[in-house]
Amino acid sequence: MDRLLLMTCFVRTVETGSFSAAGRDLGLGQPNVSRYVAALENHLQTRLLSRSTRKLALTPEGERYYTEARRILEAVDESESSLRENIAPSGLLRVACPTALAHTFLVPHLATFLERYPAVTLDLQINDRYVNLVDEGVELAIRIGHLEDSAMRVRRLAIFERVCVASKGYLAKRGIPNTPDDLREHDCLIYTLLSTGTTWRFRGADVPVSGRLRVSSPEAIRECVNAGLGIAQGPEWLYEEGLKNGNLQLLLRDYTAPPAPIQTIYMANRLLPKRAIVFMDFVAEIFANTEVFTPQGDIV
Incomplete structure (x- = not known):
């Protein structure tokens, strides 16, 4: 029994999500991959994958074995590569x-x-x-x-520096915040995947903010701040174009958080x-x- 082949079929099945996809990836075909994974389970005397008509799912034992099997296969691959002179990445x-x-x-x-x-x-x-x-x-x-x-x-x-920006049109209507606490009176554009949630970090202070618009894309935040919908915080390079053409203005520079x-x-x-x-x-x-x-x- 080629243990490495069985491990490879199992790992690729997990990573591709199906026996068919793994078979195409390995050039073995779906029936062979399914048979090899079953042979591995029989050898280990444990179920690694839960099978249903809709999808495959790792069992708790399968999760542990996947981590170890992938590590072993990578170690074998790296060891073989190190023995070949001038091996090209592949x-x-x-x-x-x-x-x-x-x-x-x-x-x-x-x-x-x-x-x-x-x-x-x-x-x-x-x-x-x-x-x-x-x-x-x-x-x-x-x-x-x-x-x-x-x-x-x-x-x-x-x-990079994380900065606060707003369009000059928005600031003309709502005024310019002079301290981070002033943001409580403004419409802040909320990036919903930010690790700190609705709290913005400044030098020496974390400030909770709120606003009427929540977006899950940094690019969409950039478009919204350029459109005058509120104040945004993010990496300076994200707003570089708006800052260069004069549509956007940097805010609260004295309170910028560490890079x-x-x-x-x-x-x-x-x-x-x-x-x-x-x-x-x-x-x-x-x-x-x-x-x-x-x-x-x-x-x-």
């Missing part, structure tokens, strides 16, 4: 990235990356929700803000394949050559 790389960062900084450079590494297939998952790297089979994630999970390792890409990091994260207990390492290097190169970010330094 294989499927899954990367999660927030929408604003992806569209502004990554997508314009993807052609260069794919041309530089023709044997790598990139699955760039662009969304603003929290992505669990283990459960969703993602090797790297680019995140904004401080890391609190000790199971992760980070590579810092850049730091926050943009980081690539990955599991601390995994050996990264070469495709992940070269992607991290490539992304670091992009941010190092981007002028809108503050030079790296201490972050509070």
